[in-house]
Amino acid sequence: MITMEELQAAIKLRINDYNDMDFPLQKRAINTCDLLDSHNRILAQDITSPFDVPRQNLSAMDGYAIADGSDLSEGNTIEIIGESQAGSAYTSVIAAGQGVRIFTGAVVPKCCDTVIMQENTNFADIRDTIDKSQPYNITLTQTAKINNNIRAQGEEIESGEAVLKIGKRLNSADISLLANLGISQVSVFQPLVVGVLATGDELVTIGDELQSLAQIYNSNTPTLKSLLSDLPIVIRDYGIIPDNLDKTTAAVHEAMQHCDVLISTAGVSVGDYDFLTTVIETLGQINHYKVAMKPGKPFVFGELNKNLDKPVLYFGLPGNPLSTVVGTLQFVIPALWQMSGATVSEQPMLLTIKARLTNDIRKSPGRKDFQRGILSQDNAGNYQVECFSNQQSHRIKQLSRANCFVVLNKDSSNVIAGSDVVVQPFPWLHR
Known part of the structure; x- marks a missing residue:
C-alpha cells in the first residue's frame, strides 16, 4: 500500500507528463478574459508593461x-x-x-x-x-x-518589462497591478472540464424526498463542488449513478468524451456493488489503488484512455464525507492546479503549523492519520489544539465544528496532552 507522500509524488509526476506530452500547455486553448473576471485564472501569456512606472519623475x-x-x-x-x-x-x-x-x-x-x-x-x-x-x-x-x-521615471517598471509571466495564478494584487497599467483584458488558459459523479442506490438528490429509511442524501457532490469552487475549472455534474455495472460503464464512458478529469465518490471499495474500479480498468487503467491514510484508504488514481487522443485523469474518492474532504484537499486540488498550468510557486499550499495538544488522542501505527480538531490561541498567542474524542469518519457534525486536521505520521501511536503536534488548518479558515 502506497504512502500518502508517495502517491502525491506519483500524481505530480504523471501530471508533469500530461502537461508536457499528453496535453501540452502550449497547445491548449486560450481565452480572453476581462480583468475583473480573472481572479484565480491561470495566465497563458506573459504580460508586458505598456509604459514606464512612474511615467515621469x-x-x-x-x-x-x-x-x-x-x-x-x-x-x-x-x-x-x-x-x-x-x-x-x-x-x-x-x-x-x-x-x-x-x-x-x-x-x-x-x-x-x-x-x-x-x-x-x-x-x-x-x-x-x-x-x-x-x-x-x-x-x-x-x-x-x-x-x-x-x-524616478521607470524606477519601478520599465516600458516593455514582463510584469507577469505565463503560469501566474492571478490574485487581487495582480489585478491591482494590471489596473494601474490600464490593462483591461488578459489571456488565460481555458478552464479544465471536470466531471463529477456519485454512485450508490441509497443516494437521493438534495431537494427530493427520502422514500425509505435506507436512503440518504447525496452530500458528497455538493461537498466536492464547494471544495473546488476556487479553481479555474468548469464542472459537469453527471448526477447519481445506481449500483449497476452497465449504467456505471455508460456514465463513465459519457464523461470521458467531454472531460479532462473525472472525479467520483463511493463505489471504489471491494464490495459486491462497487463497480467503478472494474469500469476504470476496462476503459483505462488504475495507476494506484489504496493509500496508507486514515480516513480515505480506498483512494483511486487512474486514467481513462480507451480510444481517446489524450487521457482523462481519474480520481476515485471513498463514499463518506470526511474521506471526500481529506482526499480532495490532499490529492485532487493540488493536481487540478498543476493540470491547469499554474507554476509550482503559484499552486496554493496546505499550510501546517505546530500546536500544543490539550488532550490525549489515540492512534494505531500503520497509516497517516487526519484527526479533526479545534485550533485556537492561548492568552500568550501560542497555538493549541483540541482533538475530538470520537474520530469515526461518518461523523458529519464534527467535521463542521472542526477548523483543522491534526496530522499524525504513519508510524506514530497514541499522543499525550502537552505534546507538540502538526496541525493543518482548513483552507477556509485562512481565506
Missing part, C-alpha cells in the same frame, strides 16, 4: 522642486515661482536658484533635480504671509542632496 514628498544648478546649502534662499500638483504639472521654465511648490505624487518639472521636504525649510514660519499668486522666497534649514525625494 514624481515627488515622493510635499515640499519644493528645485531647479538644476541651484545652491542647496543650508541657509540658502530659493525663489518659488509656481506650483505642481497631482494632475496639474508645472510646465514653464525654471532657472537656477528657483523652484516650485510641489505635492506628493505630482510631476517634477524636467529642469528640477531635487525635491526638498517642506520640513527642511522655513515654510512653517512664513506660510501665513505667503501670497501664492506671487513669487516668494524660502530658506533651506538643512543642506539638501541632488535627486533626493524623487521617484
Whole structure:
C-alpha cells in the first residue's frame, strides 16, 4: 500500500507528463478574459508593461522642486515661482536658484533635480504671509542632496518589462497591478472540464424526498463542488449513478468524451456493488489503488484512455464525507492546479503549523492519520489544539465544528496532552 507522500509524488509526476506530452500547455486553448473576471485564472501569456512606472519623475514628498544648478546649502534662499500638483504639472521654465511648490505624487518639472521636504525649510514660519499668486522666497534649514525625494521615471517598471509571466495564478494584487497599467483584458488558459459523479442506490438528490429509511442524501457532490469552487475549472455534474455495472460503464464512458478529469465518490471499495474500479480498468487503467491514510484508504488514481487522443485523469474518492474532504484537499486540488498550468510557486499550499495538544488522542501505527480538531490561541498567542474524542469518519457534525486536521505520521501511536503536534488548518479558515 502506497504512502500518502508517495502517491502525491506519483500524481505530480504523471501530471508533469500530461502537461508536457499528453496535453501540452502550449497547445491548449486560450481565452480572453476581462480583468475583473480573472481572479484565480491561470495566465497563458506573459504580460508586458505598456509604459514606464512612474511615467515621469514624481515627488515622493510635499515640499519644493528645485531647479538644476541651484545652491542647496543650508541657509540658502530659493525663489518659488509656481506650483505642481497631482494632475496639474508645472510646465514653464525654471532657472537656477528657483523652484516650485510641489505635492506628493505630482510631476517634477524636467529642469528640477531635487525635491526638498517642506520640513527642511522655513515654510512653517512664513506660510501665513505667503501670497501664492506671487513669487516668494524660502530658506533651506538643512543642506539638501541632488535627486533626493524623487521617484524616478521607470524606477519601478520599465516600458516593455514582463510584469507577469505565463503560469501566474492571478490574485487581487495582480489585478491591482494590471489596473494601474490600464490593462483591461488578459489571456488565460481555458478552464479544465471536470466531471463529477456519485454512485450508490441509497443516494437521493438534495431537494427530493427520502422514500425509505435506507436512503440518504447525496452530500458528497455538493461537498466536492464547494471544495473546488476556487479553481479555474468548469464542472459537469453527471448526477447519481445506481449500483449497476452497465449504467456505471455508460456514465463513465459519457464523461470521458467531454472531460479532462473525472472525479467520483463511493463505489471504489471491494464490495459486491462497487463497480467503478472494474469500469476504470476496462476503459483505462488504475495507476494506484489504496493509500496508507486514515480516513480515505480506498483512494483511486487512474486514467481513462480507451480510444481517446489524450487521457482523462481519474480520481476515485471513498463514499463518506470526511474521506471526500481529506482526499480532495490532499490529492485532487493540488493536481487540478498543476493540470491547469499554474507554476509550482503559484499552486496554493496546505499550510501546517505546530500546536500544543490539550488532550490525549489515540492512534494505531500503520497509516497517516487526519484527526479533526479545534485550533485556537492561548492568552500568550501560542497555538493549541483540541482533538475530538470520537474520530469515526461518518461523523458529519464534527467535521463542521472542526477548523483543522491534526496530522499524525504513519508510524506514530497514541499522543499525550502537552505534546507538540502538526496541525493543518482548513483552507477556509485562512481565506
